[in-house]
Amino acid sequence: MRMTRLVAKTQRQAPVDAEAISHRLLVRAGYIRRLSSGVYAYLPLGLRVLRKVEAIIRQEFDNAGAQEVLLPALQPVEIWEETNRSATMDDVLMRLEVRGGKFVLGPTHEEAVIAAVSPDLASYRDLPATVYQIQTKFRDEARPRFGLLRTREFVMADAYSFDESKEAMRESYRNIFDAYCRIFDRIGVEYYPVEADSGSIGGDVNHEFMVPAAIGEDHFASCSNCGYRANIEAAVRSSNFSGGGQGEVGRSYEVETGQAKSIDEVVDLLKSKGIEVRASETIKTMALKSKDSKLTLALVPGDRVLKVPHGYAPLSGEEFAQYPFLTLGSIGPISMGDRGVRVIADNSIVSNLGYVVGGNAEGIHILDAVLGRDFSVDDFDNLVVVTQGDSCPRCEAPMDLRRSVEAGHTFQLGLTYPQKIRSARFSGEDGSETMYFMGCYGIGVSRFPAVVAEVSNDDAGLIWPISIAPFAVHLVAINFSGNEEVKAAAEQIYGELSKLGIEVILDDRDVGAGVKLKDADLMGMPIHVVVGPKTIANGLIEIKLRSAGSSRSVPLNLAIDSISETVVELIGNSALSA
RNA sequence: CGGGGAGUGGCGCAGCGGCAGCGCACCUGGUUUGGGACCAGGGGGUCGGGGGUUCAAAUCCCCCCUCCCCGACCA
Numbered sequence: 065m066r067m068t069r070l071v072a073k074t075q076r077q078a079p080v081d082a083e084a085i086s087h088r089l090l091v092r093a094g095y096i097r098r099l100s101s102g103v104y105a106y107l108p109l110g111l112r113v114l115r116k117v118e119a120i121i122r123q124e125f126d127n128a129g130a131q132e133v134l135l136p137a138l139q140p141v142e143i144w145e146e147t148n149r150s151a152t153m154d155d156v157l158m159r160l161e162v163r164g165g166k167f168v169l170g171p172t173h174e175e176a177v178i179a180a181v182s183p184d185l186a187s188y189r190d191l192p193a194t195v196y197q198i199q200t201k202f203r204d205e206a207r208p209r210f211g212l213l214r215t216r217e218f219v220m221a222d223a224y225s226f227d228e229s230k231e232a233m234r235e236s237y238r239n240i241f242d243a244y245c246r247i248f249d250r251i252g253v254e255y256y257p258v259e260a261d262s263g264s265i266g267g268d269v270n271h272e273f274m275v276p277a278a279i280g281e282d283h284f285a286s287c288s289n290c291g292y293r294a295n296i297e298a299a300v301r302s303s304n305f306s307g308g309g310q311g312e313v314g315r316s317y318e319v320e321t322g323q324a325k326s327i328d329e330v331v332d333l334l335k336s337k338g339i340e341v342r343a344s345e346t347i348k349t350m351a352l353k354s355k356d357s358k359l360t361l362a363l364v365p366g367d368r369v370l371k372v373p374h375g376y377a378p379l380s381g382e383e384f385a386q387y388p389f390l391t392l393g394s395i396g397p398i399s400m401g402d403r404g405v406r407v408i409a410d411n412s413i414v415s416n417l418g419y420v421v422g423g424n425a426e427g428i429h430i431l432d433a434v435l436g437r438d439f440s441v442d443d444f445d446n447l448v449v450v451t452q453g454d455s456c457p458r459c460e461a462p463m464d465l466r467r468s469v470e471a472g473h474t475f476q477l478g479l480t481y482p483q484k485i486r487s488a489r490f491s492g493e494d495g496s497e498t499m500y501f502m503g504c505y506g507i508g509v510s511r512f513p514a515v516v517a518e519v520s521n522d523d524a525g526l527i528w529p530i531s532i533a534p535f536a537v538h539l540v541a542i543n544f545s546g547n548e549e550v551k552a553a554a555e556q557i558y559g560e561l562s563k564l565g566i567e568v569i570l571d572d573r574d575v576g577a578g579v580k581l582k583d584a585d586l587m588g589m590p591i592h593v594v595v596g597p598k599t600i601a602n603g604l605i606e607i608k609l610r611s612a613g614s615s616r617s618v619p620l621n622l623a624i625d626s627i628s629e630t631v632v633e634l635i636g637n638s639a640l641s642a
Numbered sequence: 643c644g645g646g647g648a649g650u651g652g653c654g655c656a657g658c659g660g661c662a663g664c665g666c667a668c669c670u671g672g673u674u675u676g677g678g679a680c681c682a683g684g685g686g687g688u689c690g691g692g693g694g695u696u697c698a699a700a701u702c703c704c705c706c707c708u709c710c711c712c713g714a715c716c717a
Contacts (some may be wrong), residue, residue, distance in 0.1 A: 153717080
């Protein structure tokens with residue numbers, strides 16, 4: 065490709081609304097252009113990156129035995145009503161009402177894939193089967209942001225496995241999981257599969273593929289000692305608590321806490337009364353409702369954030385008002401059992417410590433409340449959001465919290481969808497109608513260019529790994545139009561590299577050397593070859609790695625060999641880092 | 643959905659009642675060519691939309707739309 069023909073222009077300034085580094089660089093370097101909030105056009109450079117990512121995914125899925133299909137983005141709303149996701153995913157569904165009926169633009173394809181392939185999976189003889197597609201998805205995101213990282217229209221590669229049994233499903237899951245690892249390895253980005261929460265898609269075992277990045281909206285807990293890794297929403301800490309061991313705790317007593325409602329306010333107020341209490345010695349009591357709408361109180365140490373357990377949800381304002389004995393700011397566990405209210409507590413709440421708890425009366429808190437003596441708990445669990453330094457649940461070592469971007473997610477769905485969809489059945493060996501076990505797997509294709517750009521750049525611009533770079537070689541010809549020697553050498557290198565199948569972009573523009581060098585840095589091809597009047601007079605050209613910055617001079621007659629070797633080396637390195 | 647902010651050429655911005663401007667980008671000619679050059683000339687705008695006030699509105703008032711940030715939400 066010649067830059068005089070390339071549909072792209074670099075920009076000195078990024079749009080003011082571009083916040084993420086990847087967003088700024090991809091726009092400035094001419095890879096993408098925003099058409100609307102969360103809606104982007106891929107320009108030639110951007111599409112080349114996207115296509116490379118797709119190619120890697122296709123190869124690895126094909127090698128794993130998955131078969132490519134293409135499901136419709138436009139889906140009849142009826143299939144969404146059958147699983148009730150028309151309601152449960154209402155907030156992200158893009159709906160469409162046209163002459164032909166009511167449709168949604170698919171945010172994901174579980175219903176559609178079942179409708180599409182079920183007839184072909186009619187017998188146990190047809191199983192196992194895994195299909196995948198690379199499709200545009202639509203989600204009415206509450207807040208699109210960070211360029212390509214969170215958009216309303218995006219490309220995803222989603223796979224679906226169908227198996228006879230749970231055991232077989234686990235095998236299929238492992239198979240795709242391994243393919244995911246190879247995909248991430250080949251793209252060449254640091255990643256961690258972490259245990260995750262399954263969210264509204266349902267199902268049992270699942271993993272998120274996290275790429276550490278400062279811009280990430282997710283966090284995962286990571287134990288460097290034993291390798292335990294889990295999304296912040298799923299992570300737990302060790303339940304091994306020795307307790308405070310305060311020894312004798314006196315009788316519990318009431319204290320007037322006036323307007324103090326939050327834990328911090330209560331601690332401050334007590335301090336002003338001469339009572340020194342740490343937030344960790346208070347108990348935060350949160351009102352939840354269970355799946356069957358029963359009131360449940362959850363107790364966590366005052367300095368911790370409640371992780372709402374599965375099957376529970378916070379009370380709405382109206383629901384809260386239905387229980388007159390709940391006084392906002394002073395809720396506590398004492399005598400809740402007598403009211404028939406279920407109480408659950410974090411494992412770290414122990415019986416040999418006097419706690420500060422809400423007094424269940426306006427402006428009242430109880431001090432020295434002791435578990436087992438002053439209040440009881442029906443059940444213990446891990447109920448707090450893990451923070452930096454918490455002990456690993458497996459080996460007790462302190463865990464790190466890492467900010468990251470979710471680039472993939474794999475699920476063992478099991479029977480979640482077949483239970484809701486009549487056609488999701490096959491004839492078993494004994495002839496009986498049986499539901500198949502499903503797995504589903506999503507990988508953010510259009511997120512990759514952004515994620516890689518996010519973690520691989522410097523002040524001058526993008527730095528692509530050769531695996532997904534639009535071009536392997538950026539051929540910078542200084543004074544191309546004014547120096548015959550430069551022009552001839554550049555054309556020769558360009559022609560020979562092209563013949564060898566090495567993707568090269570030639571800067572044949574009639575602009576200053578500075579502009580060309582700056583643009584080359586900004587655009588981020590892994591190998592830069594500079595042909596300039598100074599060096600070509602001595603029969604030399606320069607080769608430099610974008611990632612390293614340093615360059616070496618090579619005689620023109622050895623240029624092609626040297627460049628080819630460098631390409632091979634880079635490809636080898638990216639395979640090695642696997 | 644709540645709070646805050648912004649809409650003027652492709653991008654970045656100024657102008658804030660009286661001729662719609664600047665830098666980058668773009669076009670023509672010339673000089674340049676190793677780290678975002680220079681000279682001369684040129685093209686491009688329903689000033690987000692609608693309504694109002696005024697002799698006169700990008701500028702003041704009202705309504706709407708869009709976008710951004712923080713939060714809520716996020717297979």
